[in-house]
Amino acid sequence: MLKKFIAIGALALTTAAPVAADTLDDVIDAGVLRCGVVLDFPPIGYRDANNEPAGFDVEYCKDLAAALEVDFEILALTWAERLPVIVTGRADVVFGGTSDSLARARTVGFSIPYAIYYAQGVVGKDTGIETFEDLRGKRVAAAVGTVPEQEFLKYAKEWGTEDLYQSYQSENEVFLAVAQGRADVGITTNTAVAPITSQYDSLIPGPRMPWTTDYTSVVGPREDVTWLNYLNLFVTHQVRSGRYAELWDNFVGGDAPELRIPGVMY
Numbered sequence: 688m689l690k691k692f693i694a695i696g697a698l699a700l701t702t703a704a705p706v707a708a709d710t711l712d713d714v715i716d717a718g719v720l721r722c723g724v725v726l727d728f729p730p731i732g733y734r735d736a737n738n739e740p741a742g743f744d745v746e747y748c749k750d751l752a753a754a755l756e757v758d759f760e761i762l763a764l765t766w767a768e769r770l771p772v773i774v775t776g777r778a779d780v781v782f783g784g785t786s787d788s789l790a791r792a793r794t795v796g797f798s799i800p801y802a803i804y805y806a807q808g809v810v811g812k813d814t815g816i817e818t819f820e821d822l823r824g825k826r827v828a829a830a831v832g833t834v835p836e837q838e839f840l841k842y843a844k845e846w847g848t849e850d851l852y853q854s855y856q857s858e859n860e861v862f863l864a865v866a867q868g869r870a871d872v873g874i875t876t877n878t879a880v881a882p883i884t885s886q887y888d889s890l891i892p893g894p895r896m897p898w899t900t901d902y903t904s905v906v907g908p909r910e911d912v913t914w915l916n917y918l919n920l921f922v923t924h925q926v927r928s929g930r931y932a933e934l935w936d937n938f939v940g941g942d943a944p945e946l947r948i949p950g951v952m953y
Contacts (some may be wrong), residue, residue, distance in 0.1 A: 710907065710914035711755075714779050716768035717758050722748035723764045724904075727859040729882040730938040731784060731802070743938040744782035747801070747905075750930060751780065765856050767832040771793050773906055780918065781906035784876065785836045796911065798918040801925070802935075803944040804837045804876040804901045809862060809883050810895030814871045819894045828853040828861045828870035830907055835874040838898040866890055874944035876901070878939050902948070922946075 714720050724744045726732045726913075735741040740761040754758035759845050764777050769785050772778040773795045784804065787797040810816040816825060829836040831854045843849045853870050855861045861873040866887040874896060875883065884890045905918045926946065927932040935943035 688874050701871050706907060708911040708914075710779055711917050714755060714757060719775070720748065720752040720755060720757050720759045720780065721762060721778045721782035722759060723762045723769060723772045723783060724748060725766060725769070725783040726761075726763045726802075727857045728784060729879055731876075731878055733882075734781075735921060736796070743802070744784070745936075746934050747782050747925070748780075750925065751918075754921060763833050763899075766830045766858075767844075769906065773908060776908075778934075779907070779914075783906070784901075784903045784941055785906050786901050787904040788834075792909070794909065795913045796907045796909040799922055799953065800902040800904055800914060800946050800948075801922045801931075802903050804878060804903065805899060806874055806901065807877045807880050808837070808872045808896065809865060809880055809890045809891035811868060811873045812891050813866055816872055816893055819897055821894070822872060824848060824851070825871040826851050826869070826873050827857060827874065828864050828876040830855055830858045834898075834901055835876075835896065838840035838896065839874055859921055862887065862890070872940065881940075 689709045694870060716927045724732045724740060726734055726740055728742070730742055732740070732742040740763070740860055745761060747760050748761060764772060764781070769781050769783045772789060773781055784802065785791070787800065808816070808822070816822065816827065827839060827843070829839060836854060840849065840852060843852050848937065853864060855864065858875055858879065861870070861875070862883050864870040865873040866889050872893055880892050905922065907914050907918055
């Protein structure tokens with residue numbers, strides 16, 4: 688009698704269990720991969736002369752769609768939208784220079800790193816800013832919700848200059864503020880410095896920021912381990928095939944940064 692009861696109970700639990708999330712199957716069944724991409728982050732993500740999405744991250748979206756044998760859809764995002772677009776299910780994946788912080792990992796899932804950056808400033812020609820210490824007492828700008836904003840505000844608090852900090856919704860607004868003299872320096876990534884300073888005559892490359900190298904990952908739903916495993920394998924194949932190095936050279940120039948961290952598996 689007891690064995691019969693246990694068997695019936697187990698069957699009831701099995702039939703009542705919710706279906707696990709499976710983005711991989713959902714994308715294949717839908718025939719479309721929805722990629723969130725930040726398009727004011729040249730040369731990683733931007734709009735070309737025809738106003739079409741382009742850049743390193745856009746090509747990664749296309750490559751992932753090709754591997755899945757589906758079409759792709761680019762969803763243009765601001766920096767602040769990168770996590771919400773995954774949480775709300777509006778995108779299947781985000782390629783958007785997203786740092787794999789432990790705080791963010793409580794909300795979304797991360798692949799192994801697929802690109803590495805460090806923070807650097809673009810400054811007005813007449814500001815006299817050459818070193819990071821020169822930022823003390825200057826009007827510093829960055830995009831809201833980004834690691835550069837979070838890291839710089841730690842220094843601003845220590846210096847007592849938080850009131851001089853300026854936050855913008857996009858990096859394009861940051862660069863425009865510096866170009867127009869409303870801010871003295873805008874913090875971005877090293878890959879964006881050359882295209883931005885060539886676009887604005889009033890801007891020149893600024894100092895590198897002192898915080899750590901920024902490892903960025905592909906973002907997916909936190910609970911979908913199958914999808915995250917697939918994204919990990921995709922990143923690995925991009926490197927093994929030489930596609931990662933090819934795209935980095937095409938859009939950024941030079942040798943692609945080593946993605947493996949010393950003393951860690953990847």
